[in-house]
Amino acid sequence: MGKLILVRHGKSLWNIANVFTGWTNVDLAPEGIVEANIAGEIIKEHRIAIDICYSSYLKRAIRTGLIILEHANMMHIDFIKSWKLNERNYGAWQGQNKEEIKAAVGEELFLKVRRGFSTPPPSLLLTDKRHPKFDHLYDNINSNDLPASESLEQTEVRVVQYFFEVIIPDLVKGKTVLVAAHGNSIRALMAHIENIASADIAKVTVQTGMVNIYEFDTNMILKKQYKLEQIITI
Numbered sequence: 001m002g003k004l005i006l007v008r009h010g011k012s013l014w015n016i017a018n019v020f021t022g023w024t025n026v027d028l029a030p031e032g033i034v035e036a037n038i039a040g041e042i043i044k045e046h047r048i049a050i051d052i053c054y055s056s057y058l059k060r061a062i063r064t065g066l067i068i069l070e071h072a073n074m075m076h077i078d079f080i081k082s083w084k085l086n087e088r089n090y091g092a093w094q095g096q097n098k099e100e101i102k103a104a105v106g107e108e109l110f111l112k113v114r115r116g117f118s119t120p121p122p123s124l125l126l127t128d129k130r131h132p133k134f135d136h137l138y139d140n141i142n143s144n145d146l147p148a149s150e151s152l153e154q155t156e157v158r159v160v161q162y163f164f165e166v167i168i169p170d171l172v173k174g175k176t177v178l179v180a181a182h183g184n185s186i187r188a189l190m191a192h193i194e195n196i197a198s199a200d201i202a203k204v205t206v207q208t209g210m211v212n213i214y215e216f217d218t219n220m221i222l223k224k225q226y227k228l229e230q231i232i233t234i
Helices: 030-045 059-071 098-105 107-114 152-172 183-193 198-203
Strands: 003-008 052-055 078-081 176-181 211-216 222-228
Touching: 003 059, 003 152, 003 183, 030 059, 030 211, 052 059, 052 152, 059 078, 059 176, 098 107, 152 176, 152 183, 176 183, 183 198, 183 211
Parallel strands: 003 176, 052 078, 052 176
Antiparallel strands: 003 211, 211 222
């Protein structure tokens, strides 16, 4: 039976600052490092043996995955990174304070973009240095594939495509797969796996550092889903 572990990276420096991050490559905050440590300890306490780890190209997710594997004593496994697991690209809102954006555009549009399914934020100009085509991380990616902004719907397309092409084959083989990624890339996966309607996606919140487990049979039918907590011993 395949087992999928989804963990949103620990709190980043910009999470703490309440700033839209998107594809900006900021690091974990000290609080986020603690959350990743705890996630690794939880996996170790529950005696889960991970076979392979997937992450995005962004260091807050990569570092979270590495910390989890270190604390779970599984640093020997393969660690594969893909830009298709990146956070949603927040376009021109990246680097901007969330409260200031809400005040500027109004709460209705703000919520449609942030929590809705099909409304993207304003796009980055092709000359904007924040555009991923200027980032060396994506030198080997066709610039036409790099988004200037994304709705959750657009994010779901690339994430679920990667899930089908790369991750599902491991699950079918009975492997336990860890995905250390981002709030919206994980929301997109959860929406697909749990068959959540686009009208209900606003209700889905992914906590930083939480260990979310999905168990499948060999036909990729979801059998169980649950969250893991620390085992408290007295």
